Amino acid sequence: MKDVDVNGSDSTMKPNYEDAVEIVHQLRQAGYTAYLVGGSVRDYILGRLPDDYDIVTSAEPKDVRNIFPKTLSVGERFGVMLVVKNGIPYEVASFRKEEDYLDGRRPARVFYCTAEEDVKRRDFTINGLLMDPDTKEIIDYVDGRVDIERRIVRAIGDPFARFAEDHLRMLRAVRLAANLDFEMDPALMAAIRGNAAAITKISAERIRDELSAILTHGKARKGMELLDESGLLAELIPEIKALQGVTQPPVFHPEGDVWEHTLRMLALLPHLGGKANLRLAWGVLLHDVGKAPTRSEDERGVHFYGHVEQGVKISREILERFRFSVDDEKTVLALVKEHMIFMNVKKMRPERLKRFLRMADFDLHLELHRLDCLASHGMLDYYEFCREKLAEYSNEDLRPALLIRGRDLIEMGLQPGPLFKEILSAVEDAQLAGRISNVVQAREYVHSVLDGKNKTRPLKNGA
Ligand code: ATP
Ligand code: MG
Numbered sequence: 001m002k003d004v005d006v007n008g009s010d011s012t013m014k015p016n017y018e019d020a021v022e023i024v025h026q027l028r029q030a031g032y033t034a035y036l037v038g039g040s041v042r043d044y045i046l047g048r049l050p051d052d053y054d055i056v057t058s059a060e061p062k063d064v065r066n067i068f069p070k071t072l073s074v075g076e077r078f079g080v081m082l083v084v085k086n087g088i089p090y091e092v093a094s095f096r097k098e099e100d101y102l103d104g105r106r107p108a109r110v111f112y113c114t115a116e117e118d119v120k121r122r123d124f125t126i127n128g129l130l131m132d133p134d135t136k137e138i139i140d141y142v143d144g145r146v147d148i149e150r151r152i153v154r155a156i157g158d159p160f161a162r163f164a165e166d167h168l169r170m171l172r173a174v175r176l177a178a179n180l181d182f183e184m185d186p187a188l189m190a191a192i193r194g195n196a197a198a199i200t201k202i203s204a205e206r207i208r209d210e211l212s213a214i215l216t217h218g219k220a221r222k223g224m225e226l227l228d229e230s231g232l233l234a235e236l237i238p239e240i241k242a243l244q245g246v247t248q249p250p251v252f253h254p255e256g257d258v259w260e261h262t263l264r265m266l267a268l269l270p271h272l273g274g275k276a277n278l279r280l281a282w283g284v285l286l287h288d289v290g291k292a293p294t295r296s297e298d299e300r301g302v303h304f305y306g307h308v309e310q311g312v313k314i315s316r317e318i319l320e321r322f323r324f325s326v327d328d329e330k331t332v333l334a335l336v337k338e339h340m341i342f343m344n345v346k347k348m349r350p351e352r353l354k355r356f357l358r359m360a361d362f363d364l365h366l367e368l369h370r371l372d373c374l375a376s377h378g379m380l381d382y383y384e385f386c387r388e389k390l391a392e393y394s395n396e397d398l399r400p401a402l403l404i405r406g407r408d409l410i411e412m413g414l415q416p417g418p419l420f421k422e423i424l425s426a427v428e429d430a431q432l433a434g435r436i437s438n439v440v441q442a443r444e445y446v447h448s449v450l451d452g453k454n455k456t457r458p459l460k461n462g463a
Pocket of ligand 1: 038039052054122168
């Protein structure tokens with residue numbers, strides 16, 4: 001149970017080990033068996049800081065509710081309660097086995113059982129370990145420890161059957177192998193290949209969250225390669241698979257085809273606080289997606305006419321397919337749309353450049369551009385130029401207080417209408433360019449625009 005961190009930064013309200021252990025103690029004091037299980041035990045052995053702590057117990061949900069003052073019963077029917085400590089929810093699951101997977105995702109019924117039976121229905125051996133937090137003893141019914149040591153993701157039981165009962169596990173396997181930098185057991189990989197087409201039965205949101213974790217929680221390149229090898233990429237994002245073999249001019253792209261270029265950028269994603277920024281990561285994945293359908297070749301070479309427009313269109317389809325939030329979609333589409341504009345920064349007039357530099361999320365745009373360069377020709381001239389200009393311009397230079405607003409135009413006797421935006425934008429351009437700097441000049445400028453005295457400098461809508 002966890003959310004993907006949108007900003008790639010650590011939130012302050014994180015689950016913590018002490019509170020998780022306290023929950024284990026309280027369960028034991030009430031006479032039940034209780035352990036830490038799953039990811040936190042795996043991460044403990046690996047020396048990694050877990051994202052969350054899951055607890056298993058012989059107590060049934062109704063018992064859990066009696067022991068703790070604050071519980072939430074999100075998955076009670078499936079034997080899972082949330083215990084809230086210091087405002088943070090911890091998953092407390094009753095030892096249970098599941099039967100009759102009907103929809104490839106959720107079991108129809110659960111039965112309470114022993115700890116051993118409980119871990120045997122878990123997904124991967126590395127996730128099937130129990131730990132006594134007091135003695136640090138690890139209880140291993142699934143040979144998970146040796147797989148952690150050998151860094152292998154292996155299914156508990158027959159992988160084919162396990163993926164057929166819950167298709168999401170296929171994506172979880174790729175996510176774990178990528179994020180932990182583990183190898184996939186060959187039988188597990190073969191089983192994913194055999195079941196890959198079923199992944200589309202999983203809800204768009206769950207797929208999105210797993211893909212996002214693959215892209216942002218470490219080793220995104222490896223994650224994409226495993227998605228590809230396993231057949232999941234072709235099922236989930238065929239538009240990205242289509243970038244394979246889309247060759248590019250070697251002068252600009254000595255690294256190879258668009259797929260290789262995209263993978264190299266993913267490998268370079270910065271991981272602040274252990275995670276990459278979600279929107280940047282998706283922007284990187286999608287930035288050149290329009291190149292597959294637009295590639296053409298003539299005697300002058302290879303072209304991708306309109307790849308940005310196509311890229312925005314295809315990206316929108318992908319982001320909507322995975323039900324991204326409106327804000328995520330907007331930012332990612334802007335990253336795709338603007339990524340080629342960096343080539344023009346040195347030629348821009350000051351007002352155009354300032355508008356570009358003050359664009360929302362410019363830090364993400366600039367970072368995507370930096371990765372774009374590093375994953376191809378390696379020249380950072382435009383990146384450096386933007387950094388210099390950002391250092392040179394003050395906030396006041398980039399976002400000066402407006403000299404004129406709509407109500408001033410009304411006072412000047414103008415009728416509100418579409419022309420307003422054009423005039424205001426032209427006045428702001430003149431201000432950004434340093435041609436005017438006070439209200440009197442601004443009013444004169446409005447008149448000059450209206451009188452058509454400014455014919456040499458056509459009105460332009462601002463960005
Ligand atoms: P992390 O929290 O680091 O992403 P995790 O292994 O803790 O990894 P969770 O989603 O928190 O993953 O799940 C907790 C545990 O529940 C897993 O370690 C695994 O034992 C079990 N589990 C989760 N999802 C499944 C599934 N789809 N099928 C079987 N077992 C699962
Ligand atoms: Mg977990």
